[in-house]
Amino acid sequence: MTEIYAMSYGHKYWEETKAFAANCSWSAGPYLSQKMASNEFKEWERVFFAVENEKVVGYCTFVEKDELSPQYDFTPFIGFVFVDEQYRGKRISQLLIDNAASYAREIGYQKIYIMSGEIGLYEKYGFIKLGDYETIYGTTDQLFVKSLNT
Secondary structure (H helix, E strand, O other): OEEEEEEOOOOOOHHHHHHHHHHOOOOOHHHHHHHHHOOOOOOOOEEEEEEEOOEEEEEEEEEOOOOEOOOOOOOOEEEEEEEOHHHOOOOHHHHHHHHHHHHHHHOOOOEEEEEEOOOOOHHHHOOEEEEEEEEOOOOEEEEEEEEOOO
16 A cells, blocks of 8 residues: 655655655656755655555655746746656556645645646546646746646
8 A cells, every 4th residue: 555645854764765756767866855854845845755564665855936937926836747667557646746836735835836747647547738847957848837726
């Protein structure tokens, strides 16, 4: 059974999730690990993580800004969505995103955003593509939005 947790700095799984991100197969994982090591998160921001049999198997973040260029004022974002390859196909990404969306709703947000190069992935979770936007890296990526109104 997969369990999803929201954590901030000091959570009992913080170090394990940081190590998992540092060693995962995705090139963005070590960047998240560095952000966790230096606790580059606002008080209300969270790292969500998935656990199976007391082992971290996936994560995502819920933050004010992601890779979107600062000229745009969209907020908040789900970012760094990753699930270990051997746990894929079990809807863990959806569980992570759904938990982050619930948290966003709880703290008063009516929409959430995600930046991604993936085609067809986030639409199945209820996101709608707004368009292609410039990132902080000087590249272009897709911006998706999801309404949290029930």
